[in-house]
Amino acid sequence: MAADGETCDLLREIARRPDQIGDLRIIELAKTIRDWDALLKIGEQHYVLSLLSKRLAQIGVAVPPEARDRLQAAYEHNYVQCMANAAELIALLSAFDREEIAAIPFKGVVLAASTYGDLAARPAGDLDILIRREDRARAAAILRARGYELHTAVQHNGDPAAPNTFEYELARPSDGRLTELRWRFDLAHPQFKSALEMDWALPHRQTTVLAGARVPNLDPESTLLTLCLHGSKHRWSRLIWICDVAQLLASSPGLNWDFVLREARRTGQWRSLALGVLLAHRVAAADIPSFVLQRFDSIGKVRQLAQYIDDHLFDAPGWTPPGLLPYTVQLLGFRDRIGFLLSPSVLQPNERDYAMLKLPRSLRGLYYLVRPFRILFDRSPR
Numbered sequence: 001m002a003a004d005g006e007t008c009d010l011l012r013e014i015a016r017r018p019d020q021i022g023d024l025r026i027i028e029l030a031k032t033i034r035d036w037d038a039l040l041k042i043g044e045q046h047y048v049l050s051l052l053s054k055r056l057a058q059i060g061v062a063v064p065p066e067a068r069d070r071l072q073a074a075y076e077h078n079y080v081q082c083m084a085n086a087a088e089l090i091a092l093l094s095a096f097d098r099e100e101i102a103a104i105p106f107k108g109v110v111l112a113a114s115t116y117g118d119l120a121a122r123p124a125g126d127l128d129i130l131i132r133r134e135d136r137a138r139a140a141a142i143l144r145a146r147g148y149e150l151h152t153a154v155q156h157n158g159d160p161a162a163p164n165t166f167e168y169e170l171a172r173p174s175d176g177r178l179t180e181l182r183w184r185f186d187l188a189h190p191q192f193k194s195a196l197e198m199d200w201a202l203p204h205r206q207t208t209v210l211a212g213a214r215v216p217n218l219d220p221e222s223t224l225l226t227l228c229l230h231g232s233k234h235r236w237s238r239l240i241w242i243c244d245v246a247q248l249l250a251s252s253p254g255l256n257w258d259f260v261l262r263e264a265r266r267t268g269q270w271r272s273l274a275l276g277v278l279l280a281h282r283v284a285a286a287d288i289p290s291f292v293l294q295r296f297d298s299i300g301k302v303r304q305l306a307q308y309i310d311d312h313l314f315d316a317p318g319w320t321p322p323g324l325l326p327y328t329v330q331l332l333g334f335r336d337r338i339g340f341l342l343s344p345s346v347l348q349p350n351e352r353d354y355a356m357l358k359l360p361r362s363l364r365g366l367y368y369l370v371r372p373f374r375i376l377f378d379r380s381p382r
Helices: 005-013 019-033 037-045 049-059 065-098 110-118 133-145 199-202 219-232 239-251 257-268 272-285 290-297 300-311 334-342 351-356 361-377
Strands: 102-108 125-128 169-170 177-182 203-212 215-220
Touching: 005 019, 005 037, 005 049, 005 239, 005 272, 019 049, 019 300, 037 049, 037 300, 049 065, 065 110, 065 125, 065 177, 065 203, 065 215, 102 110, 102 199, 102 215, 110 125, 110 169, 110 203, 110 215, 110 219, 110 239, 125 334, 133 169, 133 177, 133 203, 199 203, 199 219, 215 219, 215 272, 219 257, 219 272, 239 272, 257 290, 290 300, 351 361
Parallel strands: 125 177
Antiparallel strands: 102 125, 169 177, 203 215
16 A cells, blocks of 8 residues: 555654654644545554554644544554563463573564563564574473464474474464564575574573563664564565664664674674664664764665665565565675575576576586576576
8 A cells, every 4th residue: 555745754753763853743744644544554554553653642643533543442452462472471481491491582572672661662463482493392382282383384303394494383273372483583595694593692682671570682782683684584664673673773872883793794694784774764763873874875785775665665665676686685795695696496497597598408517507697687586
């Protein structure tokens, strides 16, 4: 659903850190909204309905009665869901602790509590918990004992049947609760350095207060990296993911940027971090140190991606500009790009390669050399 200019401007302002000037602008922008129903639908699509409701109520913006009631109902419903998620998460972490299973929740209610200061400011969603791969069966058994059912197809060794999948998705029919047990953060493919596991996360673990209980959480620097990794993986198709980055930066004035930049380089996340930070600055006016902003803005391809996503955030969310290289590959460093081009899944010739160049059967082995060049110049499906 396409949004008009007034709706886009209001949602962008909502995404920014509250201040007096922003509040005045929100009041003026709200007066220009012609279709509140469309605004609420776009807000729901981008998962910012609760944030919109909170900001408008705090400022005291005059909202048509029907829209006001819908916003209040959405906020209250989300609050109930978030509190239920918080209670379930605390119970799961307690059960994991009894079984000596290391677990770190991320995103969701933990992010809301640690960066927004309000559980209901973000949509409830599902529960995401990072564990070790070797603990996946025991952790899943704990969830089964709480009424969950495994929705992920698995092989005989317990690994997901789908390639490049590093999580179990479990659902509880009784209340619709969803929980994902993940043992690896990833951008796309397992050979990339950007995959991060529990051994990476544990040294960066801290605690945060969630519904009166202390629960494990990643420190702000590591949270920033994972938020940018997640948003980039999903092409920043929801405004809430940009809000998350902007809110984290606003709530962490002492962020160790030197560590963030070093770690992004070391783990191959330089461009996904750059894209997330540039979008937070462009869309949500996040305050970024000048030396960081200049370094990221100097990456021409990332700057172009940020501009394109910014321009099409509401009319074509998730779209990326056409180009020779796939979007995901554009976010990889040089070494990981080489790894992508040399990976078996990419080098294996298919019918498109055979159609591009006719070779006798005795020379069919040369198609392994033809394929990388065909991929670079053919943006059709692989």
